[in-house]
Amino acid sequence: MALLNIRNLSVDFATGGGSFRAVDGVDVTVEAGEVLAIVGESGSGKSVSMLAAMGLLPWTATVTADELTFDGKDLRNLSPSARRKVIGRDVAMIFQEPMSSLNPCFTVGFQIREALAQHLNLDRAARKKRALELMEMVGIPAPEKRLNAFPHQLSGGMNQRVMIAMAIACGPKLLIADEPTTALDVTIQAQILDLLTGLQRDAGMGLILITHDMGVVAETAHRVAVQYAGWKVEDQPVKDLFQTPHHPYTAALLAALPERATERRLPTIPGVVPGQFDRPQGCLFSPRCAFADDRCRSTLPPVQPPELGRARCHYPLMAPATEEAQ
Amino acid sequence: MLRFLFSRLATFFVTFVGVTLISFAFIRVIPGDPIIVMAGERGMSQERYEELSRQYGFDQPLLTQFWDYLTGVLQGDLGQSFVTKKPVWDEFFALFPATLELSLCAIILAIALGIPAGVIAAVNRGKFFDRALMSSALVGYSMPIFWWALLLIIVFSGNLGWTPVSGRMGLLYYFPTPTGFMLIDSLLSGQDGAFTSAIRHLILPTIVLATIPLAVIARQTRSAMLEVLSEDYIRTARAKGLKPWRINGLHALRNAMIPVITVIGLSVGTLLAGAILTETIFSWPGIGKWMVDSIFRRDYPVVQGGLLLVAVVVMIVNLIVDMLYGLINPRIRTRK
Ligand SMILES: Nc1ncnc2c1ncn2[C@@H]1O[C@H](COP(=O)(O)OP(=O)(O)OP(=O)(O)O)[C@@H](O)[C@H]1O
Ligand code: SF4
Ligand SMILES: [Mg+2]
Numbered sequence: 001m002a003l004l005n006i007r008n009l010s011v012d013f014a015t016g017g018g019s020f021r022a023v024d025g026v027d028v029t030v031e032a033g034e035v036l037a038i039v040g041e042s043g044s045g046k047s048v049s050m051l052a053a054m055g056l057l058p059w060t061a062t063v064t065a066d067e068l069t070f071d072g073k074d075l076r077n078l079s080p081s082a083r084r085k086v087i088g089r090d091v092a093m094i095f096q097e098p099m100s101s102l103n104p105c106f107t108v109g110f111q112i113r114e115a116l117a118q119h120l121n122l123d124r125a126a127r128k129k130r131a132l133e134l135m136e137m138v139g140i141p142a143p144e145k146r147l148n149a150f151p152h153q154l155s156g157g158m159n160q161r162v163m164i165a166m167a168i169a170c171g172p173k174l175l176i177a178d179e180p181t182t183a184l185d186v187t188i189q190a191q192i193l194d195l196l197t198g199l200q201r202d203a204g205m206g207l208i209l210i211t212h213d214m215g216v217v218a219e220t221a222h223r224v225a226v227q228y229a230g231w232k233v234e235d236q237p238v239k240d241l242f243q244t245p246h247h248p249y250t251a252a253l254l255a256a257l258p259e260r261a262t263e264r265r266l267p268t269i270p271g272v273v274p275g276q277f278d279r280p281q282g283c284l285f286s287p288r289c290a291f292a293d294d295r296c297r298s299t300l301p302p303v304q305p306p307e308l309g310r311a312r313c314h315y316p317l318m319a320p321a322t323e324e325a326q
Numbered sequence: 327m328l329r330f331l332f333s334r335l336a337t338f339f340v341t342f343v344g345v346t347l348i349s350f351a352f353i354r355v356i357p358g359d360p361i362i363v364m365a366g367e368r369g370m371s372q373e374r375y376e377e378l379s380r381q382y383g384f385d386q387p388l389l390t391q392f393w394d395y396l397t398g399v400l401q402g403d404l405g406q407s408f409v410t411k412k413p414v415w416d417e418f419f420a421l422f423p424a425t426l427e428l429s430l431c432a433i434i435l436a437i438a439l440g441i442p443a444g445v446i447a448a449v450n451r452g453k454f455f456d457r458a459l460m461s462s463a464l465v466g467y468s469m470p471i472f473w474w475a476l477l478l479i480i481v482f483s484g485n486l487g488w489t490p491v492s493g494r495m496g497l498l499y500y501f502p503t504p505t506g507f508m509l510i511d512s513l514l515s516g517q518d519g520a521f522t523s524a525i526r527h528l529i530l531p532t533i534v535l536a537t538i539p540l541a542v543i544a545r546q547t548r549s550a551m552l553e554v555l556s557e558d559y560i561r562t563a564r565a566k567g568l569k570p571w572r573i574n575g576l577h578a579l580r581n582a583m584i585p586v587i588t589v590i591g592l593s594v595g596t597l598l599a600g601a602i603l604t605e606t607i608f609s610w611p612g613i614g615k616w617m618v619d620s621i622f623r624r625d626y627p628v629v630q631g632g633l634l635l636v637a638v639v640v641m642i643v644n645l646i647v648d649m650l651y652g653l654i655n656p657r658i659r660t661r662k
Contacts, residue, residue, distance in 0.1 A: 026511065033442040056564055058556070080570075086569025100558040104657060105580040115566045 002009035002207045003174055004030040004053070004091075005286040008068035011045070011052045014060045020276045022061075023049045024230040027310075031175060033204045035197070037238070039253075041273050046119050046210045047096075049227075050176050054093055055083060071173060089119040093168035096179040098159035102151035108162045109147030134165040138195060156212040157188035162193070168199060174206040175199075181321055182212065193220065203251040218242060226250050229284040248289050275322040283314065286312035291315055330652060334645055339569045341641055345397055349633035351624050360384075360624035364408055380624075382408075384532075395630065401607060404631035409623055414631035418613065422635075423506025424494060425605070425612030429597050431528055432535035440442060444547020445588075449574050459544065467541035471482065471600060475534045475607045489530050492609035496523040522659050531608045535600050539593035546589040550582035557581070584655050591647030595640050 010292045011023040023045040030036045038046045052063045055075065068075045070091060075083065102111060112131040115124055122130060127145075135143035138161040150161050160180060169174055177196055183187035197220050200207040211217060217224055217238065224241045226234040226249065234247040243252040252269045271288035274280060284293040284299045297316055304311045311317075334592060360372075361378045370378075379385045398405060404414040440653035446458040483491045490496065509528070512520035548616070552561065555578055563577045595656045599612075605614035613632060620628035652658045 054565060056561055084567040084569065088565060093565045095562065097558055101562045103559040103563070103577050103581070105655070106577075114568070118567055152657050163562070168560075187627075191529060194542070 002029040009065040026232045035222035044227040047229040089170040092172040093176040119170045140167045178206045246311040353629040363624040405627035429457040431532040435536040436539035440543030443544040446549030447548040463541040554581045594643040
């Protein structure tokens with residue numbers, strides 16, 4: 001029984017220009033203790049699908065799913081109060097912008113203790129003690145002093161550590177980290193990632209890591225899901241994905257990845273992700289795909305079986321990744 | 327914080343001198359000679375007129391008059407009323423508690439209703455509550471105060487007979503007023519029913535005076551809340567599994583209060599201006615009514631001094647608001 005199980009998740013936003021489908025039929029599963037990386041270009045619906053699972057989208061969003069269970073509980077028809085017992089305790093999330101993700105009017109100590117007060121039965125003194133422990137765990141030097149600091153008095157890296165301390169405060173079974181290092185200095189990025197993977201290993205919690213960084217994916221993930229324009233186009237164990245990508249988009253991403261380069265951002269491939277008003281018929285990747293034919297341009301591609309990486313493609317690739325993929 | 331305070335005090339002083347000049351000029355711009363007004367219907371001889379002119383210093387050049395006034399003010403001497411011959415200072419302090427009591431009740435009412443109304447509207451954005459509250463706010467904001475007061479008087483005092491029409495206290499009661507606040511003095515007097523009478527007299531003027539600030543505060547709270555509710559840290563608060571009242575009432579409201587506090591500070595000026603009208607309608611014996619009467623009598627020292635003191639009160643309130651602002655916004659408080 002998977003820890004998180006999402007089947008056929010779709011999210012529509014009501015926008016000024018009509019309804020916009022940001023996530024379209026995405027499946028996500030995470031096992032206990034597993035590290036799942038979600039990669040994809042900007043706007044591919046990585047954040048939105050995770051926020052949908054957490055129930056954190058604004059009211060303009062309509063979320064539908066055939067299945068949305070966490071730890072055996074169906075999140076779809078959980079009452080708000082029952083949901084609050086799960087969110088923040090068993091599943092926690094950290095975000096891309098540590099600076100704006102913390103409340104500027106409260107000290108970081110207050111914000112960590114608040115998470116403890118919400119879910120655990122600890123008295124004041126115990127909460128403070130636990131908050132200090134947590135701050136120590138996430139590598140905040142001189143926690144006693146930092147307890148009373150406001151977010152604007154700390155650096156981005158420190159604030160992200162505070163966010164992580166808050167997220168792991170109640171010992172979650174699953175942590176969702178949405179590009180946790182994108183807003184940070186390069187030197188800090190590695191530290192935060194080490195911290196996250198260390199915590200994941202020690203606590204044996206599930207981790208969903210949304211990232212642009214294929215290097216990070218290769219180093220940390222057990223399994224990778226690739227998203228494109230609101231679709232999940234491929235899902236494979238990390239080794240297999242790097243060796244034999246089945247979806248042309250994944251193959252193009254890997255082919256464009258400079259071998260052992262220092263540039264670790266997600267490589268660019270020609271063309272742009274379709275937006276709200278230029279969605280092609282058939283396969284969403286067809287305008288950029290080297291293998292596209294008339295069938296691709298007219299009919300929606302099926303989802304291939306697990307042996308083919310659940311690739312959402314008419315013509316999944318079979319051979320190991322080579323240069324010809326592009 | 328100290329430097330912050332110091333710069334505020336410097337601004338305070340400059341504004342003070344400016345207000346002295348404006349209050350001095352204001353009453354002199356209005357046509358009408360105070361001495362002739364004083365003489366009334368009877369008129370007076372030319373010699374008597376000149377004698378009085380000399381006595382009050384009106385024969386001096388304006389600049390000299392202003393200089394005398396300014397040096398007087400800086401020594402704490404605001405002059406005497408032409409009409410009552412009592413020091414302006416004494417009259418002000420005799421009447422100010424009535425205005426302060428009314429204004430405090432009004433601002434408390436406006437805050438106590440306006441902030442929750444704004445929060446409820448923002449949380450229910452676009453739904454029934456939001457629309458109902460914001461349409462009422464718009465009506466309250468644009469309603470002519472005079473008309474609104476008369477309407478309330480007709481309904482509650484006239485038709486229903488629930489509230490008195492004017493004044494601060496029923497005629498049956500008489501007691502000393504050591505604090506000048508009728509709510510406190512009536513309690514101290516120990517007379518049966520005096521406190522109730524004080525409250526009944528306060529209700530309508532308070533509602534009338536609170537209406538505009540209430541509407542302004544509700545609208546500002548709503549828009550500040552809407553802005554704050556889309557911030558990342560609200561998403562974080564929700565991700566922690568906090569209860570909605572804690573997210574809206576603590577995490578969001580605390581941030582939304584920063585602009586709201588500013589608006590409350592600004593309302594105090596509006597409130598004192600509104601007090602002039604409200605006090606006149608309800609014959610409320612405060613400085614508003616005092617000022618209006620004095621303008622009609624061309625009682626120069628009272629108008630000058632009264633305006634100046636009202637301005638000082640507004641400035642002090644704004645100073646307090648500025649400091650509150652620093653207290654509530656840690657980014658300002660902790661600035662080096
Ligand atoms: N509140 C919203 N209202 C309308 N559209 C939204 C909203 N939030 C996200 N979207 C749209 O949904 C799509 C997916 O956004 P999402 O934030 O999930 O992308 P992402 O894959 O996380 O990208 P990035 O790597 O830049 O974070 C985008 O086109 C975005 O414009
Ligand atoms: S369905 Fe066709 S266009 Fe789409 S990715 Fe596969 S091959 Fe390319
Ligand atoms: Mg994102």
